[in-house]
Amino acid sequence: MGCLAGIFLTGASPLILFLALLLAMLILAFFATRLAKRAFKDMHYARDRFGGKAMAAVGMLLGVLSIIAFLGLVTIVFLGFAFINLT
DSSP, X not given: OXXXXXXXXXXXXXXXXXXXXXXXXXXXXXXXXXXXXXXXXXXXXXXXXOOOHHHHHHHHHHHHHHHHHHHHHHHHHHHHHHHHHHO
C-alpha cells in the first residue's frame, strides 16, 4: 500500500511521502489486529477445525506494536514541528 502511495506521489515532498507511509502503516496495523481478533474468535467456536493460535497471537502483537510505533512517530513529528517553530 505504501508503494502504491509512492508511485502516485513521486513528485510530492518527502513529508507527504512520510505521512502516506504512516497512514499505510496505520491501516495495515488495524487490519492485522482485526484479522487476528477474528481468528481467535473462529478458533474459539470451532476448536477442532482451526489451529494456528500462535500465528494469530503474533499477528495481534505485531498489529498492536505497529499502532504504538505509529503513535510514537506521529508524536515525534509533531514535537519536531513544535521545536522548529520555536527557534
